[in-house]
Amino acid sequence: MTHARITVDRDFTIAEVPRRLFGQFVEHMGRCVYTGIYEPGHPAADARGFRTDVLELVRELGPTVVRYPGGNFVSGYRWEDGVGPVADRPVRMDGAWHTIETNAFGLHEFMDWSREAEVEVMEAINLGTRGVEEARALVEYANHPGGTYWSDLRRRNGAEDPFGIKLWCLGNELDGPWQIGHKTAHEYGRLAQETAKAMKLVDPEIELVAVGSSNRQMPTFGTWEHTVLTHAYEEVDYISMHAYYREQDGDAASFLAEGVEMDTFIDGVISTIDAVKAAGKHSKQVNISFDEWNVWDFDRFNDVEEGEVAAAGWREHPRLIEDTYTVTDAVVVGTFLHSLLRHGDRVKIANQAQLVNVIAPIRSEEGGPAWRQTIFWPFARMARMAKGRILRLAISSTKGETARFGDVDEVDAVATWDESSGRLALFVANRSLASEATVDLDLHGLRATAVRSAEVLTVPDDGDRLTANVEHAPDAVGLRPLDGVAIDDGAVRLTLPALSWSAVEFEVARG
Template sequence: MTTARVVVDRDFTVGPVPHRLFGSFVEHMGRCVYTGIYEPGHPSADEQGFRTDVLELVRELGPTVVRYPGGNFVSGYRWTDGIGPVEERPRRLEGAWHTVESNAFGLHEFVAWARTAGVEVMEAINLGTAGVEEARALVEYANHPGGTYWSDLRRRNGAEEPFDIRLWCLGNEMDGPWQIGHKTAEEYGRLAQEAAKAMRLVDPGLELVACGSSNSRMPTFGAWEQTVLSHAYDEVDFISLHAYYQEHEGDVASFLACAYDTDYFIESVVATADAVGAKRKSTKRINLSFDEWNVWYQRGQETEDQLHQLVKQPWREHPRLIEDTYNVTDAVVVGTLLNSLLRHGDRVTVANQAQLVNVIAPIRSEEGGPAWRQTIFHPFAQTARLARGQIMRTAVTSDRHHSDRFGDVDTVDVACTWDEGTGRLALFLANRGLEEASDVEVVLRGLQAGADGLTGRVLTVPEDGDRFTANTEDAQDRVGLSDLPVDVQDGSVRVSLPPLSWACVEVPVTTA
């Protein structure tokens, strides 16, 4: 048995829970759009071709903002291909994923889908093969009321009222040599600056995200952010981060501790952005948009086979791509990544799990068939539902264990929020230990716990399974949430976490 002690003090907060922290991502990649969110002819499809079975799961998952249309896809995308009568839209060779894009689904369809799903649109522009003029035209098309060429074209295409998109990404992963139109930091920083200026001349109220590093191991990491922001600091509001994690060669301890890298990545970018601001003697603060994050098996499992098949048979429409099947271990990792985002919610105010359906996604669907929840669905849905009010600054004393990549790490990972209006404290807990349960004591200061309405839910290895157990089309609910006993003793909340588990606990509290 391992132990952990957590102290939560009413007066020590990080800041309010950002509404956009629980975002998702829809890219024209694989089956995310076609047979994912959009499948005319499916038994559940509505009159717009949207799969209502997927929409129901999206609403249950609870994303607040969805980034679109990419991703690597956007760096070669002509946004004008996706507007106007569908039968007149061009079919294109799509270079990022070596597929054929039909353009049957475009900007109008996505905005309609987002409104149906109740999510905010986060639009990405092409700064790979396109530039300032295309960005300016897209903003005019999407947001200007009317009386100009692009806004009147939108109206002729069926949208009388502006889309009013507030949040925009200035390209995607422009630091990556794999990116169509890859640029140096100097080239991208100047382009982002000029695109931002032109876009704001059309609509001054935009919020703009500059591309940061594609991961913390990029050889240009740190220097990229410094250079880009030295050009675009005054014109942008956010700098982006992307990170994906997987288990390497059985090193499960390091995989379960990868939120340590997320913490390091976030804190390094914050330090770099603030250093640029200080050098400029600016009172403005750049926040972070962690607009791609997830577990992604870039080597091994089904991913490698799918990508190799794509090279052998390119130029197909929406083939299966990186449709990872997530297990119990992956779900616990996703829970800790969410905890890291919460702990840094004063600076990470936008985040998007990549992606929403089928492509490394919490939701899976089959063409003409069912849709179901993957294991990673559950920590996201519960955190998005329960994290309200203020993020609490927790003091954690936990037993520790060794990982090859990060050294000794806490066995228990914790994040916490408090909603004074509803009187609810929410705890998000993960036991990284594979063999032993962990007894956790949560000491409250300035808050008093009640017993009525005390609830706990846990995701762990099912009785007949192991850490690799997953949900599939034939066993859609094999891994899910079950009740977790929670007790209040001497004013402290006590819970025992099973080995390899993620849990959420709701505690009714009053101020003391």
């Protein structure tokens, strides 16, 4: 039997919940854009070609910010190709994903879509094949009211008012040899610094994200961040993190504990930022944008699909990394969201990659339905329920043995308290594959008066942990009521199924 005690103290807080922590990512890759968010002629498409069935699911998912248009794609992208009359836009070869880009969907279309989806735009610029001049031109095009070449071109292209994009990425994964325009840390650091200066001369109110390491296993991890920030600390506001995780060799216990790895990764980047801040005697604080993260079975893509794509030649929006997610994947995604939230004092932006079809919480078929995957649910509930202050929890849990991380807490949790509404939100995972867990909440300064909602995502009674979990399939799995929540004179106990992720909201009063 697994048991945990979670101590919650009203006065031990981390930070206000950063609303940009619940971001998503749309890249011109595979079917994320074409037949994902945009499919003229689909029965559910509006007059602009936006799939309204997908839009409805996006609104339910609840992202606050969406990064666009890449990703690897952006390092060879000419933003000018995606503006102006669609009939006049050039068709290009995209070397990042070995596909044909029609440019039927570009900046104006994405801005219109983002307003429909009610999300903030996080725009990435190309610092692989392009540089300072192209970046400042794009800021002028997007954000300047008018009276200049680029702003007047935007107006002629149908957007009288500025787009007002305030969040920008200075390139993508340029530490990676696979990236078009790969650079050393010194090369990128200087380019990022000068590009940032030029962009902020056009619009001093924008926020900028410098490229960090593509993952923690990169040979330059740590030194890359240190070098880049040594050059550009004063010019940028965030440095990025990217990470993808998977189950290896059937080792589910280690996979379920990957949140420990994410915690370690974040702590390492924070340490590097603070070392540069101290050495440079800077007063401002650079924070983190974890702008690509998810579960991704990338062995399948590298070993099979990549070869198939190359053999098939150049195609428009082929199927790429359309993973089908399981209950295990959803529990792991829940713990990643826990990690991001408990680092909310320094991780201010995060984007799950990607929104539709490409390793996504939402799937769709060309001409067919759109549906939710298992990983949809932890994101949707946390985006809706995590409000107010992030609480600093003390967790004492039964340990589970893992091959990669040693003994790890079988219960992982994070909580928020919204004083204005009088609600405490608890998000909790039981990582044990076999044992039900009892969890006692030890509340200090707060008194639970009622359970407002309680839901759990777990293996169906007639299934197993590898059950495919697409909602339009007969074996679909979603959230269901969590019955095992009891309040007795203010004392709270939860009973959680094995391999589960739960979201519970309490009405609370000051104690």
